[in-house]
Amino acid sequence: MQIIDGKKVSAEVKERVRQQTLQLKNDYNITPGLAVVIVGDDPASRVYVNNKKKACEVVGFKSEEYALPAKTTQEELLDLVKTLNTKEDINGILVQLPLPKHLDDKAVIEAIDPKKDVDAFHAVNVGKIMLGEYDFLPCTPAGVMEMLHSYDIPVEGKECVVIGRSNIVGKPMGMLLLHENGTVTICHSRTKNLAEVCRRADILVAAVGIPKFVKADMVKDGAVVIDVGMDRDENGKLCGDVDFENVKDKCSFITPVPGGVGPMTISTLMKNTLKACKLQNNIE
Numbered sequence: 001m002q003i004i005d006g007k008k009v010s011a012e013v014k015e016r017v018r019q020q021t022l023q024l025k026n027d028y029n030i031t032p033g034l035a036v037v038i039v040g041d042d043p044a045s046r047v048y049v050n051n052k053k054k055a056c057e058v059v060g061f062k063s064e065e066y067a068l069p070a071k072t073t074q075e076e077l078l079d080l081v082k083t084l085n086t087k088e089d090i091n092g093i094l095v096q097l098p099l100p101k102h103l104d105d106k107a108v109i110e111a112i113d114p115k116k117d118v119d120a121f122h123a124v125n126v127g128k129i130m131l132g133e134y135d136f137l138p139c140t141p142a143g144v145m146e147m148l149h150s151y152d153i154p155v156e157g158k159e160c161v162v163i164g165r166s167n168i169v170g171k172p173m174g175m176l177l178l179h180e181n182g183t184v185t186i187c188h189s190r191t192k193n194l195a196e197v198c199r200r201a202d203i204l205v206a207a208v209g210i211p212k213f214v215k216a217d218m219v220k221d222g223a224v225v226i227d228v229g230m231d232r233d234e235n236g237k238l239c240g241d242v243d244f245e246n247v248k249d250k251c252s253f254i255t256p257v258p259g260g261v262g263p264m265t266i267s268t269l270m271k272n273t274l275k276a277c278k279l280q281n282n283i284e
């Protein structure tokens with residue numbers, strides 16, 4: 001069994017982005033800019049936003065944080081997004097999810113200029129992904145693919161099972177595996193015989209949001225297990241959707257939590273922001 005080191009792969013991605021950013025500055029005197037919007041005081045979101053700002057520093061981007069109070073209205077948030085759409089020094093806009101319950105996240109995402117939608121959540125970008133003609137890929141699924149590539153794990157012809165059908169992870173994850181010629185099954189709360197379906201997987205991606213949901217008897221010997229979960233166990237300790245200690249010895253590869261998929265989400269965001277900057281400036 002090999003543990004996939006998301007921190008290491010993420011650092012490699014960020015280093016490549018840093019080099020290209022330097023080049024962009026030298027050749028065109030342009031610095032990519034990312035605006036991160038956070039509404040309310042969810043502690044996990046605060047950690048992720050801080051990590052995103054730190055990553056911007058590492059790769060040499062300009063970053064702007066817009067921290068709004070939990071009572072922010074839909075109109076105020078939409079106004080901010082519209083302003084950011086017009087800011088020339090901002091190439092990427094990211095609204096940290098989840099938003100407080102009174103806000104309509106769909107309307108907010110649709111208000112972002114698709115060219116600045118570095119999360120690739122806008123309907124235009126989702127459609128492009130479906131067609132395989134995209135500018136940006138959603139950060140978590142793209143980060144998973146990057147890890148598979150980095151460890152030379154082939155997808156073509158493999159049975160790929162994704163647990164979870166969210167718009168952010170499950171659905172696009174299935175699509176990216178399909179683009180690489182995997183045979184994809186997406187499971188959800190109504191799936192019958194879930195354990196049996198999971199046991200067919202050569203590549204099993206858990207994105208269900210339930211701590212330690214994937215048990216050893218749901219995993220085929222030699223499977224690649226990717227854990228997208230960001231949960232808390234009974235002691236409040238960060239853990240994933242996979243019962244890591246009991247599953248790991250059955251796998252050929254497994255991602256840990258923390259230190260697996262999470263850091264990849266951030267490095268893909270850096271890649272997307274650089275790409276947005278280049279596209280907006282007509283740079284190859």
Ligand SMILES: Nc1nc2c(c(=O)[nH]1)N[C@@H](CN(C=O)c1ccc(C(=O)N[C@@H](CCC(=O)O)C(=O)O)cc1)CN2
Pocket residue numbers: 047048051094095096097098119139140230238257258259260261262263265266
């Ligand atoms: N607008 C978005 N909102 C959210 C996204 C997203 O891609 N765009 N994804 C998740 C959260 N997320 C990114 O924002 C994210 C989750 C986890 C990590 C991460 O680095 N995790 C670390 C552990 C961090 C900790 O100590 O708590 C790890 O796994 O090692 C980064 C980003 C929901 N919202």
